[in-house]
Amino acid sequence: MSRPLRIAVVGAGPAGVYAADLLTKSDADVSIDLFEKLPAPYGLVRYGVAPDHPRIKGIVTALQKVLDKPEIRLFGNVEYGVDLKLDDLRQFYDAVIFSTGADKDRELDLPGIDLPGSFGAADFVSWYDGHPDVPREWPLTAEKVAVLGVGNVALDVARILAKTADELLVTEIPDNVHQSLKSSPVTDVHVFGRRGPAQAKFTPLELRELDHSPNVEVIVHAEGIEFDAASMATIRSNKQVEMIVKTLQEWAIRDVGNRPRRLHLHFLEAPVEVLGSTEVTGLRTETMELTGDGNVRGTGEFTEWDVQAVYRAVGYLSTHLSDIPFDHHSGTVPHDRGRVLDLDEVPMPGTYVTGWIKRGPIGLIGHTKGDALETITSLLEDADTLPQPIFTEPDAIVQFLEQRAVPFTTNEDWKKLDAHEIALGAAQDRDRVKVVDRDAMIEASR
Known part of the structure; x- marks a missing residue:
């Protein structure tokens, strides 16, 4: 392929970030966009770990190093199923990985x-x-x-x-x-x-x-x-x-x-x-x-x-995502080594899953790495047979979101919010004071 393999990852928690990291470490030429419904990344590391566990939250340092890689972009404040659908993503990407976790x-x-x-x-x-x-x-x-x-x-x-x-x-x-x-x-x-x-x-x-x-x-x-x-x-x-x-x-x-x-x-x-x-x-x-x-x-x-x-x-329990099958009893997406299976148990072309929505809410954060490895191995095995997107230029998805007036945030925007929260904390002799309101998060990101 004369261009990078274009991959969309839906969910910027540990599972999604680990999947993106493994892709960049592979021999494949890749370009990865992470879509996160919240204005800030890290999923349950930010919104599922108790505030008196700062050492566990220290994992964000490693996650941020991944987000800073040149092959990776972050699109925050973009909700799958609301701001874009699977058919939309297929126009811009060779493959889509769902890593939306479990928060119910x-x-x-x-x-x-x-x-x-x-x-x-x-x-x-x-x-x-x-x-x-x-x-x-x-x-x-x-x-x-x-x-x-x-x-x-x-x-x-x-x-x-x-x-x-x-x-x-x-x-x-x-x-x-x-x-x-x-x-x-x-x-x-x-x-x-x-x-x-x-x-x-x-x-x-x-x-x-x-x-x-x-x-x-x-x-x-x-x-x-x-x-x-x-x-x-x-x-x-x-x-x-x-x-x-x-x-x-x-x-x-x-x-x-x-x-x-x-x-x-x-x-x-x-x-x-x-x-x-x-x-x-x-x-x-x-x-x-x-x-x-x-x-x-x-x-x-x-x-x-x-x-x-x-x-x-x-x-x-994970949430059912639109356009892909869901096992409501287990709270997971049916898959074969990370390949999403349709209702006839046939792999859906270019559609993958990793993390808790794949295996269920079991194991610690570190277990997610092995889970992501299985999914990325399957994706790379399928590389030559993935469906071709219509639009392959990286700016095409940016124009799409702007045309829909989606107020997305980027990695640089997240760093501004991060710095703002740290400054709020410093004024009170604390490591950070978290901004809670979504509009206030976006404003601080700007």
Whole structure:
């Protein structure tokens, strides 16, 4: 081919950026445009990682180095399905890679789960991370809160709810979030897992961070610290699980201190009903027992917990994208090694997928690299048979967006917004103060 291979990547989170990076490192001559619906890149690194995790957010340094590559352009504030469609992209690109991630809450089928005072963790995370497309207010009126799930997101939600607002003031927490958390009356946050401690899905680091706050007493309820044969086998074979279990056992037998807020960890307690008629007034759980193979069964013993809010943290779910198939049960796009499959399970020409929308919301950010490698390998194998675009000049897509009056932002615009947020933070002796309003983000980008 006498011209560079033109690739569009929809979604500028880690998955999309890693895919673009791998393309630039291949032997192929490539030109890559990343399309992001928000005015800023980085996806869940910016809008899904708790503000008190600055070291995790340090990954943005590596992502920015990729965005600065000459073969790559960023088009922010461009929403797929609204500002352009798949047929539009095919006019300008040899191939399209979808990497839109997962930012919605997976449903939990429980009686009462839709009561006022019952929330999805993903919505709460978007709020405290200053996502521009969610409301600015959050009803923090509960003294006692239940969090359902024992993954990293559940611990993030519990930690943010339990900490005092001023502890978070050194982070990039948005001002509206700080003010709302400051008025929160919370005293107790209860985290519930239906299986045992050896089956918990959080990481050792995430667990240990719960205990760092001078204002939050972490209490592990010893009655849930149980192990069966499968649990013991997992502990012996998995160093991370061994570290988690050791920490939980130590916390379960220590004396409870007198810090003003308490974060409780309950294992082998399965939520069965959110209580209340017009709003959440409690949670009913059933005590479970391990069955020897790492699974659990109910004991018929029930407990009612006095809580006024419930947060479900049972997994993220991707959004169905227009013009490509979607498995609503798994929340993923059907594919063969990254090649998107149509309804007849035939690969759609020049259409690929990577990241959580490909494999589901599992694994840490680093797992996304291997996922992207599989997809890029498939794309490059198909290079000679990809459908030819009508318009191959790089400026053609710019003219298209301008004709549609799409106020897109570029990598240079993002750097201006980035500098603006850092300057706002410096004035308050903080690393950054995040701009929340979309119009304000675009204005700062200009």
